[in-house]
Amino acid sequence: MPLLEIEHLAKAYVTGEERQPVLEDVDLVLDAGETLALTGESGSGKSTLLHLVGALDGFDAGEIRLAGTPLSGLDEAGRARLRLASIGLVFQQFNLVPSLTVAQNLALQARMAGRADPDWLAELGQRLGLSRFADRYPQQLSGGQQQRVAIGRALAARPPLLLADEPTGNLDETTSDRVLELMLELVDDTGAALFLVTHSRQLAGRLDRHLHLSRGRIA
Amino acid sequence: MNGVALATLLSHWRRHPLQLFTLITGLALATGLWTAVQAINAEARASYAEAEAQLAAGRQALLVARDGTIPVDQYVTLRRAGWRVSPVLEGEVEYNGAAVTLLGIDPLTSPLARHLAPTDGEAGLDPLAARRTLFAGPATAERIRSAGTGLQVVVRDAVAPGTAIADIGLAETLLDRPGTLSHLVVLSAQPRGRPPLDAVAPGLTRIEASGAHDARRLTRSFHLNLTALGLLSFAVGLFIVQGTVGLAFEQRRGMFRTLRAIGLPARRLLAIALAELLALALLGGALGIALGYAIAAALVPDVAATLRGLYGAAVDIGLALRPGWIAAGLGMALLGTLLAAAQGLWRLRRLPVLATARAEAATRSNATTLRFQALAGLASLGLAGSVIAGLDGLVAGFVFVAGLLLGAALLLPPALAGMLALGARLARGPVAQWAWADTREQLPGLSLALMALLLALAANIGVGTMVSSFKQTFTGWLDQRLVSELYVTAETDAQGQAIHDWLEPRVDAVLPIRHADTRIDGRPAAIYGIVDHETYRRHWPLLASAPRVWDRVATAEGALINEQFARRAGLAPGDALPLAPGWRLPVVGVYSDYGNPDRQVIVALDALLERFPGVANRQFGVRVAPDRVETLAAGLRDRFGLPARSVIDQAAVKAHSLAIFDKTFLVTGALNVLTLGVAGFAILTSLLTLWTMRLPRLAPLWALGLTRPRLAAMELLRSVALAGLTFLLALPLGLSLAWALLAIINVEAFGWRLPMFLFPGDWLTLGALALLAAALAAALPAWRLYRTPPAELLEVFADER
Amino acid sequence: MNARPKAPVWERRPRREGPGTLGSPRPVRDREVAPTGDPAHARLQKHLATLLAVLLLTAWSAAQAQGFAGLGTAAEGFAVPEPGRALAFPADHGAHPDYRIEWWYLTANLRDGDGRDYGIQWTLFRSALSPGEATGWQSPQAWMGHAAVTLPDDHRFAERFGRGGIGQAGVQARPFRAWIDEWALTSRAGPGQDALDRLRVTAGSPDFAYTLDLEAHGPLVFHGEDGYSVKSEAGQASHYYSQPFYRVSGTLDLPQGPVEVTGQAWLDHEWSSQPLAETQEGWDWFSLHLDDGSRLMGFRLRDTDGDHYTSATWISPVRQVETLSHGAFRAEPLETDRVAGRALPTRWRVRLPVRGIDVTVDAVNPDSWMGTRYPYWEGPVTVTGSHTGRGYLEMTGYE
Numbered sequence A: 001m002p003l004l005e006i007e008h009l010a011k012a013y014v015t016g017e018e019r020q021p022v023l024e025d026v027d028l029v030l031d032a033g034e035t036l037a038l039t040g041e042s043g044s045g046k047s048t049l050l051h052l053v054g055a056l057d058g059f060d061a062g063e064i065r066l067a068g069t070p071l072s073g074l075d076e077a078g079r080a081r082l083r084l085a086s087i088g089l090v091f092q093q094f095n096l097v098p099s100l101t102v103a104q105n106l107a108l109q110a111r112m113a114g115r116a117d118p119d120w121l122a123e124l125g126q127r128l129g130l131s132r133f134a135d136r137y138p139q140q141l142s143g144g145q146q147q148r149v150a151i152g153r154a155l156a157a158r159p160p161l162l163l164a165d166e167p168t169g170n171l172d173e174t175t176s177d178r179v180l181e182l183m184l185e186l187v188d189d190t191g192a193a194l195f196l197v198t199h200s201r202q203l204a205g206r207l208d209r210h211l212h213l214s215r216g217r218i219a
Numbered sequence B: 001m002n003g004v005a006l007a008t009l010l011s012h013w014r015r016h017p018l019q020l021f022t023l024i025t026g027l028a029l030a031t032g033l034w035t036a037v038q039a040i041n042a043e044a045r046a047s048y049a050e051a052e053a054q055l056a057a058g059r060q061a062l063l064v065a066r067d068g069t070i071p072v073d074q075y076v077t078l079r080r081a082g083w084r085v086s087p088v089l090e091g092e093v094e095y096n097g098a099a100v101t102l103l104g105i106d107p108l109t110s111p112l113a114r115h116l117a118p119t120d121g122e123a124g125l126d127p128l129a130a131r132r133t134l135f136a137g138p139a140t141a142e143r144i145r146s147a148g149t150g151l152q153v154v155v156r157d158a159v160a161p162g163t164a165i166a167d168i169g170l171a172e173t174l175l176d177r178p179g180t181l182s183h184l185v186v187l188s189a190q191p192r193g194r195p196p197l198d199a200v201a202p203g204l205t206r207i208e209a210s211g212a213h214d215a216r217r218l219t220r221s222f223h224l225n226l227t228a229l230g231l232l233s234f235a236v237g238l239f240i241v242q243g244t245v246g247l248a249f250e251q252r253r254g255m256f257r258t259l260r261a262i263g264l265p266a267r268r269l270l271a272i273a274l275a276e277l278l279a280l281a282l283l284g285g286a287l288g289i290a291l292g293y294a295i296a297a298a299l300v301p302d303v304a305a306t307l308r309g310l311y312g313a314a315v316d317i318g319l320a321l322r323p324g325w326i327a328a329g330l331g332m333a334l335l336g337t338l339l340a341a342a343q344g345l346w347r348l349r350r351l352p353v354l355a356t357a358r359a360e361a362a363t364r365s366n367a368t369t370l371r372f373q374a375l376a377g378l379a380s381l382g383l384a385g386s387v388i389a390g391l392d393g394l395v396a397g398f399v400f401v402a403g404l405l406l407g408a409a410l411l412l413p414p415a416l417a418g419m420l421a422l423g424a425r426l427a428r429g430p431v432a433q434w435a436w437a438d439t440r441e442q443l444p445g446l447s448l449a450l451m452a453l454l455l456a457l458a459a460n461i462g463v464g465t466m467v468s469s470f471k472q473t474f475t476g477w478l479d480q481r482l483v484s485e486l487y488v489t490a491e492t493d494a495q496g497q498a499i500h501d502w503l504e505p506r507v508d509a510v511l512p513i514r515h516a517d518t519r520i521d522g523r524p525a526a527i528y529g530i531v532d533h534e535t536y537r538r539h540w541p542l543l544a545s546a547p548r549v550w551d552r553v554a555t556a557e558g559a560l561i562n563e564q565f566a567r568r569a570g571l572a573p574g575d576a577l578p579l580a581p582g583w584r585l586p587v588v589g590v591y592s593d594y595g596n597p598d599r600q601v602i603v604a605l606d607a608l609l610e611r612f613p614g615v616a617n618r619q620f621g622v623r624v625a626p627d628r629v630e631t632l633a634a635g636l637r638d639r640f641g642l643p644a645r646s647v648i649d650q651a652a653v654k655a656h657s658l659a660i661f662d663k664t665f666l667v668t669g670a671l672n673v674l675t676l677g678v679a680g681f682a683i684l685t686s687l688l689t690l691w692t693m694r695l696p697r698l699a700p701l702w703a704l705g706l707t708r709p710r711l712a713a714m715e716l717l718r719s720v721a722l723a724g725l726t727f728l729l730a731l732p733l734g735l736s737l738a739w740a741l742l743a744i745i746n747v748e749a750f751g752w753r754l755p756m757f758l759f760p761g762d763w764l765t766l767g768a769l770a771l772l773a774a775a776l777a778a779a780l781p782a783w784r785l786y787r788t789p790p791a792e793l794l795e796v797f798a799d800e801r
Numbered sequence C: 001m002n003a004r005p006k007a008p009v010w011e012r013r014p015r016r017e018g019p020g021t022l023g024s025p026r027p028v029r030d031r032e033v034a035p036t037g038d039p040a041h042a043r044l045q046k047h048l049a050t051l052l053a054v055l056l057l058t059a060w061s062a063a064q065a066q067g068f069a070g071l072g073t074a075a076e077g078f079a080v081p082e083p084g085r086a087l088a089f090p091a092d093h094g095a096h097p098d099y100r101i102e103w104w105y106l107t108a109n110l111r112d113g114d115g116r117d118y119g120i121q122w123t124l125f126r127s128a129l130s131p132g133e134a135t136g137w138q139s140p141q142a143w144m145g146h147a148a149v150t151l152p153d154d155h156r157f158a159e160r161f162g163r164g165g166i167g168q169a170g171v172q173a174r175p176f177r178a179w180i181d182e183w184a185l186t187s188r189a190g191p192g193q194d195a196l197d198r199l200r201v202t203a204g205s206p207d208f209a210y211t212l213d214l215e216a217h218g219p220l221v222f223h224g225e226d227g228y229s230v231k232s233e234a235g236q237a238s239h240y241y242s243q244p245f246y247r248v249s250g251t252l253d254l255p256q257g258p259v260e261v262t263g264q265a266w267l268d269h270e271w272s273s274q275p276l277a278e279t280q281e282g283w284d285w286f287s288l289h290l291d292d293g294s295r296l297m298g299f300r301l302r303d304t305d306g307d308h309y310t311s312a313t314w315i316s317p318v319r320q321v322e323t324l325s326h327g328a329f330r331a332e333p334l335e336t337d338r339v340a341g342r343a344l345p346t347r348w349r350v351r352l353p354v355r356g357i358d359v360t361v362d363a364v365n366p367d368s369w370m371g372t373r374y375p376y377w378e379g380p381v382t383v384t385g386s387h388t389g390r391g392y393l394e395m396t397g398y399e
């Protein structure tokens, strides 16, 4: 059974009178441990698709199944539980909690899921080069450092699926490469599947698969 | 999951200790002031209840003699005729310079005796001293003991303050009035076939039990007043809480979203946020209760003084931690917090996980809020107006005041926005324009604090105007009414007569001050008898009168009544007034009589003596040339061995009256100042919390070339300007409040209406104070801005997204 | 268990005759008056203090309690009953303010025209804080009156308190008059008669009143040695005499209307300065008018050790008086009723074997509870068995 199955997925945004279809008929399958890059023009609906997969938003038609569980059948609490246990999220904005330290941010999801493994957390910190900053607050870190914390937080609970939306969009090229490298390494080690939205074709090429989104469909 | 989430929420406060401090302080202040008022009220009420249980005055019918005293034989005659009555001998004894009311009772028949029953472990009192025992409340007992009388004093909490109870045999000795009684208490359960009173004791009059408990009734309005002030303080405190809670929710939006995205269900988040709030409310509430206890403890003596001075309610208010007001205080804290956080919680419930700038912008529309506030404010004012037009009474008065204050508070932000818009239009130069516009933009964040300031200022102006008007009236009235140059009090009637005779040839006039305490319509009232003298004709402050008023009083064809009597009984000149069984007189005039809780009547002395032959003849006003006052007073003291306090000149009486007056409004004043302090604090905290949000706005200006000192100065100026505008709006509000207090609430509460005087000097002081408070509040943020390292301002740009 | 007397000092003392009266041997129990330090004694004092508290203010009652510590001692100053003191009348009908306690106690068994039974009680108690009298409020004398009317299905009572010295209450010997408030027991005796031979008694309350005329058809009866009645081995005693021969007629004023009644009455007058022994928890006292013309007064004093002391006076139809010592009179409860929350015997077997008396005594109204400040049971009884008749029963100290 594939980890993620998307069938005939459709989603439109409604603002006021206006209805703007974004995803029209998306089909996609992702196996456990597989890495997938999604590219597409700005505004093509990449982030939207990622949000739907992450059970952060509802869709109009079709179905998303995560490890066989159809998302359409879940209520808000069920979706929250699913995210907590099975999905790691890395966004363009780092989305760290400003009043928690680096170490606390790193462990946040794992702790909430009741899966905090101190050894793994320590290793994550070490490999992401965050050990020195453990007691600092996010504002006291650089952008790359902050994004590394976000990646660590997403992987701390060892989720089977990591969703990343242009994680290095805010970073310079060198930093970006280093952060991505680290992320791929960790994904590899944990055996998580990766669904990465990116603009970089070069990066996309390094993943198992590369798909392109345009006009609401996977090309 | 809950623990981690709660810890995450709480981590915010660790990073923003000032905010936490503000929140807790706001809660503590709100709860504290409220609790203090509740505690004072609860204690005062408890003490009335005790007093009622103690002396049961007014609850039983009494038999009194028309000539003042009842011989013991008459008591025995009544008893042997089947009348079940119990004797009381009442008088004053002086211990350590303070008068104690001594109540001599027969423990065998008195209903009071059960309050004196022994407690465990008291069986071993010294038998020799046993019949020389006084029973008194703790404070009075202490005073008697310290006077070293050799009498045994037993403490009974049930005995009213300032009173001592003794066996009638001891009392007649101490008072030196053997064989006489003051009155008889008619006991319940009278036997059958008892002869009528007239047949047994023709000289006695029966006074029926009064229905209402006078102290409770009289002081009800006072407590209502306090409660209203307490509520006002609470409301002002809540503004602080609202501001900080709102800010804390605002600042944590990102955190909430992150938690949701990670997998915290929305309901769970809401529950945890609620739990956090309640915990904070409990903490703040507990601190508030401690604070309230302290405030109450500080105010209680003044409250007791007020009650005594204004209402004659003798109370010994101790302060005990009562579960009642502790629970009420915590309840108010919780309720208040929830109220203040309602908006934040509502928004949190509807918080979308995915934030887009568009969605955020849609939730807030400054203009809509202002329009809503303006409408609600007008509606509130309309309600207040219609209530006062349609209803009267104390409650209507308070509804009016509440509506007025609420409406004005709601109208403040739109009004200020209007003023600022006008300012922006008139402004010259880009910086000034920016300053006006920016101030206007800042308004939503500051408006709660400014509302608090408005309320506090208005209350201050209103209450201040009321008190000052009262004082001005009172002083004028005293000048008018206290005409006699000297006031003399004799120790006995015989001495009184001797003094009278001695004075007669030496002075212009001796005016006896004699009165009978009685009940009219079941309410306590005093009937004074006066001689016809130009002193009264010229000076007595009449509010309303019939033609030939003084002639008619002099010839016993009419009676004067005081204003409170006239208002409470709805009497006016021309109405008939039943003074005693078979004695009616038309009302011919109404006089103002401030500071007196009771009904008072003035009739011709001869007429009074005819009905009440025994009224004491011990007090005199003496008209004499001012330069002879001192010699005369000295002569009186020498000749009759009178203590200093028995011969008082006019100035001393005035000073004493004014002292009582000042005491009366001390509590009001103290609460007023506290409320103003809270409002000042509200501004300070608002400005401090806004500070973090201000930086991004100031940074571009700094980048454009405005120096930090200049920016700081502008910040300061802005705060002062807002406070100034608020003060301008508070002025009419405060005066309306003063009018309501003087014309509606005081009339209900005290029974007299006072003219309103304006005191612009006080306003100036208050205005200066408000500006100073605003300047001080802005000083810290301004100083921080002044000291902000450029790096921090730069960071603003780095963070800007 | 302990020695707490359940009866207040105000109540009637049992007519306990001294063992020496008939020269019979003393009761075997050799009781001593406990010293002040004895816990039982301390409890007694405390109890008395509590009882009197309401009546006489804290301090007074405390004084009273203190006073019992040195009971009968010269320091107290109270007169002590003495043997051989001849009672002199009419003076001794009056009050004896030098003695601590005194009472005039009248009970009557009455019947109306329809044969319904009624009982009435009229009692005046005197208690002194210190010996002697003074005028006005300074008087140390305090007075208490009890009045009751008992029907088979109704019992009404009232109480009064008053101060000595001012005239509200008192007893004067000549002409004899005992009164508190408007209640009075007044002599209407003619010349040559004893003051108590003809009396009128009145009392009233919100819900009943009575006026009765009493006429004695026999002499005063002196208990003990010419009215010197020894009360204990320790030598405590009282002066005590009775007039048990009254015929009564008069009117009871009841809620249902006035009722004309006739019947018999019994008056006691007793004074002393001494209280109960500390192990005595209460007593059961009987005064019976038997139909054969004889009278019987008997009581049993309930002791905490279960050994009940009894004593009696028997008066023959021809007015011969016989004082009977411990054991001659026996009274045993047969049935109890719950009255005022306690179990009280309302049916008794009463025996006086030397006179062939073996009767059952039944309360006319088991609810004859005197719920006064010092509560006790007092009510009319009927007598059946070897003899028939009527009488009064008093029970104290049941809790």
Ligand SMILES: Nc1ncnc2c1ncn2[C@@H]1O[C@H](COP(=O)(O)OP(=O)(O)OP(=O)(O)O)[C@@H](O)[C@H]1O
Binding pocket: A013, A014, A015, A020, A022, A040, A041, A042, A043, A044, A045, A046, A047, A048, A049, B356
């Ligand atoms: N909450 C929303 N309400 C209305 N329209 C939205 C909302 N979110 C996104 N859209 C619209 O949906 C379309 C797809 O947006 P989306 O963010 O998925 O694009 P994207 O492919 O991630 O673009 P980019 O590469 O710039 O991040 C856009 O046209 C956007 O304007």
Ligand SMILES: [Mg+2]
Binding pocket: A046, A047, A048, A165
């Ligand atoms: Mg995107």
